[in-house]
Amino acid sequence: MTKKRKVTFPHFGDYCVPIEYLMRQGLDMDYVTPPPMSKRTLELGSKYSPDYVCAPFKIHLGCYIEAIEKGADTLLQTGGVCRLGFYGELHEQILRDLGYQVDFINLAMANYSKPYTFYREFKKINPDLSLPKVSGALLTTIRMVESMDAADDYIRRNIGFEQEEGAFDRLRADFLNSLALVESQKELRYLAGNYMKRFKAIPVLKPKRPLRVGVVGEYYSVMDPFSNHYIEREMAKMGAVVARWMNISNSLFHYPKKEIQARIRGYARYNMGATSMATIERALRFAKKGYDGIIHIKSFGCTPETDAMPVLQNISADYKIPILYFSFDSQTADAGIQTRLEAFYDMMTMRKGAAATG
Amino acid sequence: MNKAYLGIDIGSISTKGVIIDGQNRILASEYLWTEGNPVQAVKKLLLSLRGKFDPASYAVTAVGATGSARRLIGVITRATEVKNEITAHAVGTTTLYPEVRTIFEIGGQDSKIILVENGVVVDYAMNTLCAAGTGSFLASQSRRLGVAVEDFGRIALTSQNPTPIAARCTVFAESDLVHKAQIGHSREDIIAGLCKAVVTNYLNNVGKGKKIVGPIVFQGGVSKNVGVTKAFEAATGLPVIVDPNGHLTGAFGVAVIVGRKGAERPFDFGLAEMEFVTKGTNCDGCANHCEIIRVYQNGELLDAWGNKCEKGVSRTR
Numbered sequence: 001m002t003k004k005r006k007v008t009f010p011h012f013g014d015y016c017v018p019i020e021y022l023m024r025q026g027l028d029m030d031y032v033t034p035p036p037m038s039k040r041t042l043e044l045g046s047k048y049s050p051d052y053v054c055a056p057f058k059i060h061l062g063c064y065i066e067a068i069e070k071g072a073d074t075l076l077q078t079g080g081v082c083r084l085g086f087y088g089e090l091h092e093q094i095l096r097d098l099g100y101q102v103d104f105i106n107l108a109m110a111n112y113s114k115p116y117t118f119y120r121e122f123k124k125i126n127p128d129l130s131l132p133k134v135s136g137a138l139l140t141t142i143r144m145v146e147s148m149d150a151a152d153d154y155i156r157r158n159i160g161f162e163q164e165e166g167a168f169d170r171l172r173a174d175f176l177n178s179l180a181l182v183e184s185q186k187e188l189r190y191l192a193g194n195y196m197k198r199f200k201a202i203p204v205l206k207p208k209r210p211l212r213v214g215v216v217g218e219y220y221s222v223m224d225p226f227s228n229h230y231i232e233r234e235m236a237k238m239g240a241v242v243a244r245w246m247n248i249s250n251s252l253f254h255y256p257k258k259e260i261q262a263r264i265r266g267y268a269r270y271n272m273g274a275t276s277m278a279t280i281e282r283a284l285r286f287a288k289k290g291y292d293g294i295i296h297i298k299s300f301g302c303t304p305e306t307d308a309m310p311v312l313q314n315i316s317a318d319y320k321i322p323i324l325y326f327s328f329d330s331q332t333a334d335a336g337i338q339t340r341l342e343a344f345y346d347m348m349t350m351r352k353g354a355a356a357t358g
Numbered sequence: 359m360n361k362a363y364l365g366i367d368i369g370s371i372s373t374k375g376v377i378i379d380g381q382n383r384i385l386a387s388e389y390l391w392t393e394g395n396p397v398q399a400v401k402k403l404l405l406s407l408r409g410k411f412d413p414a415s416y417a418v419t420a421v422g423a424t425g426s427a428r429r430l431i432g433v434i435t436r437a438t439e440v441k442n443e444i445t446a447h448a449v450g451t452t453t454l455y456p457e458v459r460t461i462f463e464i465g466g467q468d469s470k471i472i473l474v475e476n477g478v479v480v481d482y483a484m485n486t487l488c489a490a491g492t493g494s495f496l497a498s499q500s501r502r503l504g505v506a507v508e509d510f511g512r513i514a515l516t517s518q519n520p521t522p523i524a525a526r527c528t529v530f531a532e533s534d535l536v537h538k539a540q541i542g543h544s545r546e547d548i549i550a551g552l553c554k555a556v557v558t559n560y561l562n563n564v565g566k567g568k569k570i571v572g573p574i575v576f577q578g579g580v581s582k583n584v585g586v587t588k589a590f591e592a593a594t595g596l597p598v599i600v601d602p603n604g605h606l607t608g609a610f611g612v613a614v615i616v617g618r619k620g621a622e623r624p625f626d627f628g629l630a631e632m633e634f635v636t637k638g639t640n641c642d643g644c645a646n647h648c649e650i651i652r653v654y655q656n657g658e659l660l661d662a663w664g665n666k667c668e669k670g671v672s673r674t675r
Contacts, residue, residue, distance in 0.1 A: 035645065036644070036646075038644060038645035038647070039645070039646050039647055040645045040647075041645075310567065313566075313567035316481070316567075317569065320480065322481045322482075325483075335426065338442075339442045339443065339484075340444070340484060342441075342442040342444075342445070343444030343445050343482060343484075344482075346441075346444075346445040346479075347445070347448075347479045347481075347482060350478050350479055351478055351479070353478075354476065354477075354478040
């Protein structure tokens with residue numbers, strides 16, 4: 001029996017909670033949660049990354065280093081359908097050059113259409129792995145992610161109208177803490193249902209026709225609030241319903257690839273990779289549903305999302321819906337972001353006011 | 359006694375102030391350099407404005423602040439409105455030109471485009487991480503050429519054959535400019551080429567994907583450069599309006615907003631003689647080390663900001 005592995009995965013919103021569950025319950029490894037992301041994470045990551053690589057790469061590298069400092073000895077990286085597919089190898093190389101003695105589980109080596117190959121990758125690190133145990137834990141992990149995504153969807157739409165400042169944030173923190181203690185799928189089901197009821201019981205005061213903003217964009221930057229300077233929250237707090245489809249549940253577990261391609265045929269016929277098609281499809285849907293505005297989020301230099309932008313401009317012109325574009329690198333100043341968000345909010349308010357009276 | 363509203367626009371390069379009456383008429387205005395010290399600039403601004411209007415018939419009943427230092431100056435002047443500069447510019451321009459459809463705005467550090475339909479802003483865009491094609495770029499190139507930036511426009515108009523200059527990026531533009539000067543292009547052709555490069559850069563970046571419809575109003579400090587205005591007219595094929603008070607639009611706009619909202623708060627020009635100190639510290643609460651700014655008036659804490667969580671809030675010291 002070898003010593004228990006201490007595995008880590010970079011922060012990604014709050015998905016560290018289900019990932020920890022999978023590692024502990026399914027793979028029988030210890031999990032090291034990286035310290036909360038901070039300027040130091042960004043500085044460390046940027047210092048050792050190629051300058052022109054996208055921000056998620058830098059953030060991941062910073063998280064790895066901080067997790068190694070906390071005792072992690074095995075690093076997990078996923079595969080992906082853009083440059084992300086090469087990240088694991090490059091991270092491993094950089095960390096080795098820096099002298100860190102760690103193991104890497106690089107899921108880019110696995111084949112997404114053959115789930116068994118994932119098992120093979122993990123087995124390299126833990127030969128005692130049990131397939132039934134992994135499968136059972138994986139199922140619970142998926143359910144956990146779904147329950148988090150459902151809660152967050154509700155929160156985004158309502159937090160801007162909470163009567164008691166901080167009510168949603170407090171309950172959400174509570175929810176995540178409870179999820180971290182879950183041991184079975186049955187327990188999870190009860191917990192998720194119970195918390196959802198409590199989220200819905202938080203008093204909100206919504207106007208009859210509130211401003212509605214749809215958020216689209218690149219996988220990591222759109223789902224990770226630290227990376228996008230908590231933009232959804234800032235927007236919601238000004239008094240808006242914020243909607244976002246892109247999350248792990250929708251993109252990994254229930255991705256309607258064929259429907260998406262069909263729905264956007266008039267705007268894009270060839271897949272431009274990664275999240276670009278989902279971005280276009282959701283933007284179109286928000287436009288058709290009469291949303292007041294769309295926010296597009298990407299990391300600086302993200303090619304698939306850069307390719308999606310001209311299409312978004314066409315949608316914006318056809319449906320007369322304003323789109324605000326953000327491109328994030330490792331900058332930390334919030335002032336420029338705040339200015340643009342405020343102006344966007346003012347503009348949507350004035351447009352809505354003019355539409356109502358005119 | 360009639361009500362008057364003070365609008366202050368504190369940009370990175372210049373500080374603007376306007377006092378208007380209830381009919382949006384300008385009673386007094388001032389324009390000066392920020393010189394990296396917004397508090398000092400606003401004090402100077404207030405001293406100057408105080409002498410420019412008739413205190414026997416008008417009293418300032420509310421203040422509005424806009425521009426990149428709006429938060430700081432809003433606290434110091436006890437502003438009733440602290441508004442982002444995009445909204446302030448849009449309101450200012452649509453008040454003066456209700457028919458306007460497109461607003462070009464090029465300032466010292468940033469540039470934006472605002473699209474208007476029936477007096478309502480329907481879309482806008484702002485330059486992103488880079489200051490290419492803005493006023494500070496023109497200012498630095500003017501020093502290189504040994505010409506006052508204020509003379510740029512006049513000189514540009516004398517050119518028959520503007521030198522093509524790479525417009526995409528400031529660094530490329532600068533090396534292109536040096537190269538063109540060394541191979542013998544005349545100074546007026548280079549200056550005209552620079553004005554054209556600013557316009558090309560603007561239309562390709564900020565104006566990308568936007569449908570430009572007249573009437574067009576061009577404002578911000580760079581609108582004082584007639585060479586750039588002419589280049590805009592050539593590129594769009596439309597007449598471009600430059601208001602003589604175009605550099606004051608942000609301050610004017612925020613004053614109009616203050617007047618419309620109607621909230622009042624006593625204002626005293628004596629602020630200009632008070633002592634304001636700002637202190638920046640790094641919070642040690644966690645690894646994020648938020649930069650917290652505290653503003654003191656005569657030694658007393660007025661406000662503090664910059665922390666990302668509750669831990670960092672300290673309004674006591």
